[in-house]
Amino acid sequence: MSRVSEILAELVRIPSENTPPVGAExxxxxxxxxFLRELGLDAEVYRLAEVEGLEQHPxxxxxxxxxxxxxxxxxxRGSGGGQSLILSGHIDTVPVxxxxxxxxxxxxxxxxGRMYGRGVxxxxxxxxxxxxxxxxxxxxxxxxRGDLLxxxxxxxxxxxxxxxxxxxxxxCLADAAILGEPSKLRVTPAQRGGRIFHVTxxxxxxxxxxxxxxxxxxxxxxxxxxxxxxxAMRLERAPRSDFYLQANPVPVFVTNIxxxxxxxxxxxxxxxxxxxxxxxxxxxxETQQEIEAQFFEWLDSISxxxxxxxxxxxxxxxxxxxxxxxxxxxHPFIKHxxxxxxxxxxxxxxxxxxxxxxxxYVFHQFGMPALLWGPNGGNAHLPDEYTDLDSLDQSxxxxxxxxKSWCG
Numbered sequence: 001m002s003r004v005s006e007i008l009a010e011l012v013r014i015p016s017e018n019t020p021p022v023g024a025e026x027x028x029x030x031x032x033x034x035f036l037r038e039l040g041l042d043a044e045v046y047r048l049a050e051v052e053g054l055e056q057h058p059x060x061x062x063x064x065x066x067x068x069x070x071x072x073x074x075x076x077r078g079s080g081g082g083q084s085l086i087l088s089g090h091i092d093t094v095p096v097x098x099x100x101x102x103x104x105x106x107x108x109x110x111x112x113g114r115m116y117g118r119g120v121x122x123x124x125x126x127x128x129x130x131x132x133x134x135x136x137x138x139x140x141x142x143x144x145r146g147d148l149l150x151x152x153x154x155x156x157x158x159x160x161x162x163x164x165x166x167x168x169x170x171x172c173l174a175d176a177a178i179l180g181e182p183s184k185l186r187v188t189p190a191q192r193g194g195r196i197f198h199v200t201x202x203x204x205x206x207x208x209x210x211x212x213x214x215x216x217x218x219x220x221x222x223x224x225x226x227x228x229x230x231x232a233m234r235l236e237r238a239p240r241s242d243f244y245l246q247a248n249p250v251p252v253f254v255t256n257i258x259x260x261x262x263x264x265x266x267x268x269x270x271x272x273x274x275x276x277x278x279x280x281x282x283x284x285x286e287t288q289q290e291i292e293a294q295f296f297e298w299l300d301s302i303s304x305x306x307x308x309x310x311x312x313x314x315x316x317x318x319x320x321x322x323x324x325x326x327x328x329x330x331h332p333f334i335k336h337x338x339x340x341x342x343x344x345x346x347x348x349x350x351x352x353x354x355x356x357x358x359x360x361y362v363f364h365q366f367g368m369p370a371l372l373w374g375p376n377g378g379n380a381h382l383p384d385e386y387t388d389l390d391s392l393d394q395s396x397x398x399x400x401x402x403x404k405s406w407c408g
Contacts, residue, residue, distance in 0.1 A: 008128035009108035012117035018092035082145025082408030084174035087130035090156030093119030121377030126180015145408035159319030164359040181372040188372040190243035190326035190353030193282030200314040216274040243353030325361035333369040
């Protein structure tokens with residue numbers, strides 16, 4: 001097992017699930033801080049509540065509990081005259097979930113060239129790569145000219161992003177940033193945006209009434225049957241991006257449907273309500289106001305039929321809007337990284353946008369060029385999440401060589 005795989009295994013074995021409004025990142029953050037201190041770095045473990053001005057920042061999302069969820073920051077100081085670089089990663093993972101796993105979610109099981117575990121790909125692999133790079137630089141006594149900054153942040157999943165924002169508000173800024181998201185060995189300077197709505201339909205009447213009125217299930221059915229119309233609207237109105245050349249760059253998904261409890265412990269009855277979660281993605285250049293207006297325009301058009309909808313469905317926003325964002329592909333930082341990756345890998349990696357939203361937009365909004373870089377893997381947010389270990393070695397080697405080249 002390579003050194004970076006050993007570090008990754010240690011991180012995976014420490015649960016750091018994000019279950020808003022709370023999370024369990026503290027144990028993993030303590031391990032990372034100890035790791036950095038053993039290398040002689042002054043690792044700072046700080047609470048988000050200590051960051052002056054964070055809660056007043058326009059990008060801050062309220063309602064999360066950070067009482068035991070610190071960020072970790074360290075700086076490998078350069079000798080001067082070089083460019084600075086941030087290696088950033090979120091240590092929180094989505095929960096294990098209720099579905100069954102073949103491999104223990106916190107076992108860091110190695111099998112067939114893969115490592116399995118919750119967060120092993122999204123994105124503890126990226127954090128492990130950054131730590132392996134810093135360790136190698138220290139052990140080889142290499143002094144960079146520019147500062148190399150490291151951070152492990154909390155609460156990126158479920159649209160948190162406040163941990164990433166805290167680093168910027170606190171003053172952790174550099175000439176460029178690399179986030180260790182699982183990019184599949186692609187140079188990814190762009191992220192899609194994302195919007196989630198919870199939609200609630202309510203029944204009028206009961207099962208024993210002669211005229212029970214429209215039910216929540218009928219309303220749900222109308223919503224689902226007409227949803228392709230909203231997808232067509234999104235395809236027609238969304239701007240095109242050369243980072244996203246797929247036939248459908250702005251997919252629309254129903255990610256959850258909930259009605260009554262199942263089983264003989266529940267009475268046979270018309271469900272009083274049905275809840276649905278809809279998630280749709282956006283392109284660079286689209287604003288929150290535009291894409292939300294499109295949704296409500298479509299929803300109003302289908303719910304105006306009072307024979308099915310006695311009252312309009314209730315819509316709530318469970319998490320923040322995540323905007324699409326990008327660094328231009330011809331930016332010197334992107335070109336420099338692509339050239340370095342080409343030398344290490346032996347062929348040019350694709351320069352594309354990643355398929356999902358993340359926290360990279362925060363760096364862009366603070367004026368920093370940024371990209372996502374990480375190994376191959378699969379099953380992010382699903383059972384038996386895994387990382388390809390050969391790919392992890394490759395991605396780490398690229399990161400190591402680039403840090404030397406960029407910082408000097």
